[in-house]
Amino acid sequence: MKVETNKVAKTHLICSFLILISCLQSLIISCEARRIKRHLSSTPGLKMKAVNLGGWLVTEGWIHPSLFDGIPNNNLTDGTQIQLKSVTIGKYVCAENGGGSILVANRTSASGWETFRLWRINENTFNFRVFSNQFAGLQGNGANPAVVTTANKPRSSETFQIVKNIDDESRVRIRASNGLFLQAKTQDLVTADYAGDGGWGDDNPSVFIMNAFGTLHGEYQVTNGYGPEKAPQVMNEHWSTFIVEDDFKFMSQNGLNAVRIPVGWWIASDPNPPKPFVAGSLKALDNAFSWAQKYDIRVIIDLHAAPGSQNGNEHSATRDGSLEWGKTDETIQQSVATIDFLASRYARHPKLYAIELINEPVSWGVALDTLNKYYQLGYDAVRKYSSNVSVILSNRLGIEDSKELFPLASGMQSVVVDVHYYNLFETKFNDLSVQQNIDFINNNRSSDLSTITTSNGPLTFVGEWVAEWQVSGATKQDFQNFANAQLQVYGQATFGWAYWTFKNVKKHWSLQWMIQNGYITLTN
Template sequence: MPIDADRPVKKLRGVNLGGWLVLEKWMTPSLFSGMAARDETAWCVELGDKAEWILQKHWRTFINREDFAWLAEVGINAVRIPVGHWLFEADYPYHASYGVNPYPFVQGGADILDQAFAWASEFGLAVVVDLHAAPGCQNGFDNGGIQDVCEWHTRREYIDYALKSLERLAQRYGGHPALCGIEVLNEPRWDIDTELLKRYTQAGYDIIRRHCRADDVAVIFHDGFRGFREYERFMSGPQYRNVIFDIHRYQCFIREDVELDVFGHLNKAVVDWKNEAEDIIAHAGIPTYVGEWSLGLDLKMAASWAAGAFDYPTSGMDDFQLNVAYRGYAAAQLACFEKYLGWFFWSYKTENMPQWCFRDCVENGWLPNRFG
């Protein structure tokens, strides 16, 4: 069935600016050195008053104008920027992990996001803003703000504050020419009720549309780690315009994938994921982004939070063979993901994980040096 004629026509070839406004320990381990904290909530609580100047420095230096210029130069035309629910005001609902401080998060991130929008406009990049961390955490991952806690869906005040965060984003950036989409929630966990997620997404759509025209700004929702059939034709009717389905595709987090050799990884990308793409395009009823993907093929990164990392079968490869493997894996994924309306590599920058660092992947020759 053809996709709604009102869908956006510009293909987005983008990168995530992860580890910037939402901390992830594996991406910036230097910030967590010597600390017990494993996520931004615990980091802020543990550092207390010291957190502000450290994080302000990180915000100013981790991503800057030169990075936006470089992305535009290689032909990237969009960025996806993860943000936390604490971005705007210290009025978010309390969680037990905050301890004695009801508002532990550092304020001022909205000014950094304003600057990011200005740089995006300067260099012609579109911006997707993604609510990456909701109150109470929606997935139990560090990227949701509180590791090993998933309580967002259990309290009405948490859900309502996530919606309030979407409204603040829509109000602040709805008229900005660089804004092309707002994602209502990143990676809600697989066991959260699908009907609850649908109600939340519809409420988010209504709130965003009060401030953002459908012609200009997409409303994006993640699959919640479940098959697209659970959302088939969801929000595809005439009352909904410019709605985008977001999927994330990795091959490094489950034993079945990690134990593949390089040919198995390539086969999964060019056969399984290609067939999936054609199925989604034919039946989902709305266009799709691959909001996250990478060249990560080992669990060295995941070992920072997951015990029992598996041996990776490329360990016997020499440097030339590894380079060929990464180039092949990159090409296979790009050939598949180009079928969709857009894609965003995770992530632009890491401190010591080149397979997850877009700039390193380009400069190492694993990814193309031009994207337009």
């Protein structure tokens, strides 16, 4: 009898335990369902009134110039272009045929073949990249070694030191890897065999007049410029102070409901990103999500800088202005891996609203087939982790057909097409009056946006715009009218808009300054 009683007790215990497990499972499922429902139903039809956090996790020196002040020899960072003119011959050094041959000193004027892009090793030592993307270097170690441009990748023989004249920094001498200086004894060949000093006069064939221009101020330049010892300190200080929690509070109090956060592809490797990038941007992005949760701000993550650069601009973290994204499958796979990483990390966060797969690919460097291939892979990566996070496809810059992504987008769910509208960067805006600029917004931009806004197509997003123009002497009222015209027109975008950018030393580019000073009001 005692045995039977024990069996009954055990049976009751097991049943009670199973019931408890079932109740817990039901509770978990119910909570998850409510979370998903809340994520889906709390924002139906909500349009983004967003601001870009430009210059934060992807450096743009024009937004925050002082970030570059401490770099030694900071006018010769990666990508700076130099031209060299022999003082004895009076002509420019040239990579014959643009590369793949020798260096000569026989050009009376300087253009592409006479221009060298710097890859910085340290503050005085560089590789010289020529027009064909090959590198200048020594040919052999014998007497009178010529300088040739045949290397596809720089080695020790493609390393040069730029020695400046203390009294006149435009006068330089170039020391090659053999310890000797380049010289132009004749205009037909530049050799690396000058051992003496000889002074800095016009009779010294190793002296050149250097014209340096086109200095880039992006993530690659700032991190490689400071070097591996100092860059982590500088960048983490920047990330922790440039955008802070109070900024999100300010946004929430002034009519903004979202941020578009540009990130670089190296964030997926944090805390061990590839050199010269440094760790810490992922922690900053985590902070942004925490602040977004606290102040009810949605987050759009934007892959602003793709491996190899998708546009050759400093804001894509290019090293030297080259566009190499999409030229190899490796750059596409690295980009997909970045999207996969971001989606896996944040897809379940209630404030992730969208992921933009790439920013501003250009039509003159990125083929549509390549971009479509990547967009499909990136879309699939996001959908592995979420069925409702929006996926944003950026239109290529310079295209004639603004609906070229529609065939691809038609097979996708919760997809958005991003366009950027500036009354800048084109000569047609140079001489427009205040009213002509406003008319352009009301007529041309309105028409452009209407073209891509269709009932059965993807949502539309004006992902970048600004209340800045080429007009001189504009009044505050002029700026207010210009900004209001854009708010009215871009407010018709079915996904919304995002101002470029939140903070900037250039006042009209800073939405924070524009709101604080009454140029833009979003709370009415």
